[in-house]
Amino acid sequence: MNLAGKKILLGVSGGIAVYKSCELLRLLQKKGATVRVCMTDAATEFVAPLTFASLSKCPVYLKNGAVEARPFQHIDFPRWADLYLVVPATANVIGKFACGIADDPVSLCFMSCTCPRVIAPAMNVAMYNSPAVKRNLEILRGFEETTVLESPAGELACGEVGQGRLMEPAEIVAYLDDRRALTTNKFTEPAEVNVAEKGEGFPLASAAGASSATPSPVLSNAEASGGHPRNAPEPPAFPVAQDIDPTQDPSLPGHGKKVLLTAGRTEEAIDPVRYISNRSSGKTAVALASVFYANGFEVEVVAGPMEAAFPGGVAVSRVQSAREMHDAVMSRLESVDAVVHCAAVADYRPAHAADSKIKDSRSQLTIELVPNPNILRDCTAARASRATDAAGDARRQVIVGFALETDNFKQHAAEKLEKSGADALLLNAPVASDSGFGHDCVRYALVRPHAGIPEMHMGSKVDLAQEIVHFVLNELG
Ligand SMILES: Cc1cc2nc3c(=O)[nH]c(=O)nc-3n(C[C@H](O)[C@H](O)[C@H](O)COP(=O)(O)O)c2cc1C
Known part of the structure; x- marks a missing residue:
């Protein structure tokens, strides 16, 4: 048809x-x-x-x-x-x-x-x-x-x-x-x-060009025998939104704006075959990339290892460790209107990664951990110094962090927001049997400075993404 x-x-x-x-x-x-x-x-x-x-x-x-x-x-x-x-x-x-x-x-x-x-x-x-x-x-x-x-x-x-x-x-x-x-x-x-x-x-x-002088042909006699039409092949598998580029649509609110997302988890090498990591699946970042893109933003992602796949039209750079993610983000920072730090970055890494596989000696093994760079704080610091260099004239850049907590949610979120200097924090509780890591739903709240800490609510990761995109659009004016 x-x-x-x-x-x-x-x-x-x-x-x-x-x-x-x-x-x-x-x-x-x-x-x-x-x-x-x-x-x-x-x-x-x-x-x-x-x-x-x-x-x-x-x-x-x-x-x-x-x-x-x-x-x-x-x-x-x-x-x-x-x-x-x-x-x-x-x-x-x-x-x-x-x-x-x-x-x-x-x-x-x-x-x-x-x-x-x-x-x-x-x-x-x-x-x-x-x-x-x-x-x-x-x-x-x-x-x-x-x-x-x-x-x-x-x-x-x-x-x-x-x-x-x-x-x-x-x-x-x-x-x-x-x-x-x-x-x-x-x-x-x-x-x-x-x-x-x-x-x-x-x-x-x-x-929208609705009217048409000539009568339009219509479908009739749709198949009554089953889900697919009689004698018809299976519908072809198309890549999603293959022929659409929302960044070219000036009517979309994100038109002409660029967002940088971090995604997935990081892996911190212990030796060539073992690493320290976490359970992040990357689904939230995929929802964010999709919603930003659908709103007309140019989307660039720095992604650690993750299972979920990004839609076409989103530029993805792959990294492994927190330090690689840090460098990739910092090198892209100046050109973007917003940064959303969605990745579950390892706070610590082994002080030394062994060159060859650590052998099982049947005795206790202690791994010394050292802190990784704090990517969110380095971004807000870089923004502050740019603003100072330009005598407060720098282009507005919105920075949103994520606070992944398992207890004392409000207290931890308030502390992290203050220390980070971010414009907002997405407080989320990803450890639950029915939501969070690997699921499509999560408990979350968007926390802003001087606005109190709202109660978390359950929503899909797409809802969460829409709330963040809305916030970023508002902040960018
Ligand atoms: C979070 C959530 C997700 C739901 N998803 C579905 C769904 O995918 N399919 C469905 O048939 N009902 C779903 N439901 C239940 C419908 O929303 C419910 O039956 C509602 O009355 C449907 O109203 P409507 O058919 O008038 O839209 C869902 C409910 C909730 C709360």
Whole structure:
């Protein structure tokens, strides 16, 4: 399907994968589609409607939407659309679709739309395998013009492994884009849609080039037999956001700004085969890099060893030890608008790394440790001396540190903030069975000078990243 010129209604319901809908929206726009959004109340708890309104350049259809919005959005929006995409689809909205309940914008649009519908479920594996969800998905597959996309198996946001992940946004676009995947479909205008109404809409939408004089072809007869279309190949695996470069988009708030991130852990050699390190997976840094990049920042990362991978478009320099990370950061410091010290840097290293493997002598071994350089403090000191050199005229640089604590959280955070001279500290408690190291959620609080220490709260690492990006943008003005 050629997505250029298509009008796509994106229904967003309240699962942890909501942030991926933002990426999907932009990918669709890059393909030339115009996108409008409706959201459930629960979805607005995960990502603010303002994000979707800004990206789509159109008011979002909400249950208690703004009074200035047109009163018949539940009919206008689906009628305007060539395609209704529900991403992510929660177990809850899937149940409503299947049973004919329409008490929120996403389920109302599902009921009133006459265009083809594509649903991407995302939920915990136990929910996905529950008899109710299985039955409801089966019912939806039997609906006319309704496609249920396969939920890939893998690591889920809750840390469990199994089926229920959201299909990657790039794969959803590839699926829609790939005509071969739609061999069973005809491209026709649904008879009940008044073509004259298509392309009409909110004044803001016209800025996004919504209207089209010629009727757009639409998908029809979506496959009813399963997650993938009949006789169709698996959707091709696309690298994420392959053809998008947000740094080139002047409408994004981070446009023209550069951020330096440290990521992962460091490894301090004991001998050629052993080292001292920690359990950081690098997931928080990946979330930070993704959110900064999506906001238009040029992102440079100095990364120690880590498991998580960075999105394309982010420049990554690899280091091993704290001293290497220190040197790499200090050499890049002057050219950046913000530095976020997310890496779990070893405070100490062995005083001497043995040249050859230390032999097992069956007797006690003592390793002398010496402190590593404090990268955060050296950055704030360098900023202070630049400001002095330039008689206070230096360009504003925002510095955010991380305080990883296991006890006495508030006291340690207050002390570290004062000693570090940072603009903010992200206090986090990464040692827990259900959150922190290796998980997608963590307990955290953003601590600012003279503002008291807030209580920590549980959130996804993407939430955490959004809070930091917001802070940096505010500080940069
Ligand atoms: C942190 C968190 C994450 C959640 N993630 C999901 C999810 O991925 N999929 C899902 O079906 N429900 C998820 N839920 C439950 C839904 O938010 C809940 O069922 C809600 O009522 C769905 O409302 P909606 O379908 O109207 O958006 C999650 C809840 C919380 C608190």
